[in-house]
Amino acid sequence: MPQVLEFKLPDLGEGLTEAEIVRWLVEVGDVVAIDQPVVEVETAKAMVEVPCPYGGVVTARFGEEGVELPVGAPLLTVAVGTEGAVGSGGSVGAGSGTGSAAGAGAAVVASAAGPGFGSGGSESSGNVLVGYGTSAPLARRRRVRPEAMGAPAASHATAEAASSAPVPDPVRGPVAVVSPLVRKLARQHDLDLRQLVGSGPDGLILRADVESAIRAKDEQRAAPPPITVPVSIPVPEPEPEPGTVPGAVSEPSLRPPVARGVTGPAVERIPLRGVRGAVADKLARSRREIPDATCWVDADATELMTVRSAMNSAGGPAAGPKVSVLALLARICVAALARFPELNSTVDAQAREVVRLPEVHLGFAAQTERGLVVPVVRDAHAGNVDSIGSEIARLTEAARNGRLTPAELTGGTFTLNNYGVFGVDGSTPIINHPEAAMLGVGRIVPKPWVHGGELAVRQVVQLSLTFDHRVCDGGTAGGFLRYVADCVEQPALLLRTL
CATH class of the missing domain: 2.40.50.100 (RNA polymerase II/Efflux pump adaptor protein, barrel-sandwich hybrid domain)
Structure with missing residues (x-):
């Protein structure tokens, strides 16, 4: 059977x-x-x-x-x-x-x-x-x-x-509702499910049907009372002010007339759910729980851009995919975290302990049509510029197509945020809870810069670091940011950590 x-x-x-x-x-x-x-x-x-x-x-x-x-x-x-x-x-x-x-x-x-x-x-x-x-x-x-x-x-x-x-009896028969959430929603708003007509299969009452009934009920309550025509009652003229002549025409009022009965545009309500709701919850929790502080510095990125051009031109088309600026900055962050491991940690608030993490799982912010997501490059400390860059490219493509798995969006220990793609110079990033720090990178643009004792036009970028003040003090955060800036200005410093 x-x-x-x-x-x-x-x-x-x-x-x-x-x-x-x-x-x-x-x-x-x-x-x-x-x-x-x-x-x-x-x-x-x-x-x-x-x-x-x-x-x-x-x-x-x-x-x-x-x-x-x-x-x-x-x-x-x-x-x-x-x-x-x-x-x-x-x-x-x-x-x-x-x-x-x-x-x-x-x-x-x-x-x-x-x-x-x-x-x-x-x-x-x-x-x-x-x-x-x-x-x-x-x-x-x-x-x-x-x-x-x-x-x-x-x-x-x-x-x-x-x-x-x-056909069930409309008063005593069973109600075509399967979801307990729909029943709870109806009870909270005093709705009789037997009075609703379901739009689901076989007349099944869905959540949308209950929400529609709730809106209709609220609109009925909020409807204005019927307009009645008041009885005309003669109103005595006000007493003239001192110094005025009775019967004289007064000056017109400078206040504009009040338009009665005119309503403005309807207020739009957008539910915070899905990716947008998760981002809102995480950012609110970060601001609520983490005592963050931000420091920033301008850096001359001319040498970094020159090195990148040399890496991409070496070997010709057979050399593989192009090296991105984000991949270079990610490798610099990994080297900086090896020198300042305090920033690759999290805080156990209940135990009142700072937990330093042995691996670097590097997250990077990616803006998609579904909202802001932070894919994570696993074991970034064990990779080089090419491997990190290829993983960033793969995760970025998956993020744009909406195919990132939950495992690829969780478990990060440090986040890199390149908001320079939006054409802005600086920002104060919000830490990706429960991490301890985030490095923000602005746009790289030509600016006047003193180089070699002379004024020159150089490629300048602003770097900002937001950190959890519970895991370290300003000296550690400043040392981390200064090392990153030095590697941007002198990429040869990276050879010491390779």
Whole structure:
């Protein structure tokens, strides 16, 4: 007998509790194989394709594109079984799979269980989210409400079974709501879910339906009272001011007339969620917890730019990809952190300890269409300019395409922020919590500079370092920044650390 299995939004790791549906990859009635990606979601860390551990026919989807779902909320249901099921990635006819699911009026609706659920466990891989270390919960049968015991036990996920089931009583019958978040939201705003018409499959009430009802309720409360025509009452003329002639025409008022009944443009509210919400939370926490300080210095980058041109021209086209300025600055930061390890640390506030980290995982700020992200170059202390530069290029491309994984966006120990690409000279960066420092780099532009005792036009850049004053004092921060500036002005100093 076929079964209708319910696949819930899995734990995506990294402490994430919700995700926004960006794009559905399957439709109701489609045939899916085991571990086939079925939906693309956006978390506070990255965009992830979620694979389904079941093979069979999709009978329902829960949540429209743009809806945010909590971990554990239903994503979709799949009809699997001996008749027309997809056992090991095979195919099945959509008509036969759907028909068998509809004919089984008492089909079992189960949560995303691991291997061994159902008939021999061949319909489930157990890989709820491949590569993210999620574990499969124990299989559980869903409880049946007492008021629905007398009705036919039809699955809410099968369209045919739902159409043949009797219509529930509008007052006492069950409500077509699956997500507990939707029920909680309705309770908080005193909404009767039985009065709502769901826009989801088979009349399922979605979060968007409840939010729309809340907005309509708020607009009704905020509606202005009806306008009434007041009765005309004669008003006595005011007493003339001393020194004025009664009946004389007074000077016109210089104040402009007040326009009544005219409203301005509507206020736009943009929700802080996804990447933007995660960035807002992290920056607010950084300002709230870290006593930061900033120091800066101007440096002559003419020699650095000359060395870069020589490196890119040596060997011709067969020499490999071009060396970027960011790769050179990243290698300089690694050398500086080896001399000043205090800045490659974090603070354990509960233990009141400064934790110095042995490896340098270098993050760099990248602006994308989805917002600001900070990819991390792992083990930057073990790389050279070429390896660091190639990894920066790979992560930058992945960031632009929205394909960075949570592992590539976490675990940084120091951040490099090149805001000079925006055409600005300086800034006071906000530390990427829980790190201890961030180096900011402005644009490199020709400026008058005293070189060799004479005034000359040189390529000048402003460097700024924001640091956690708990991990070090100004002397250490100044020494770090001065070493970076010296390497920019005299790149040969890097030879001592290679």
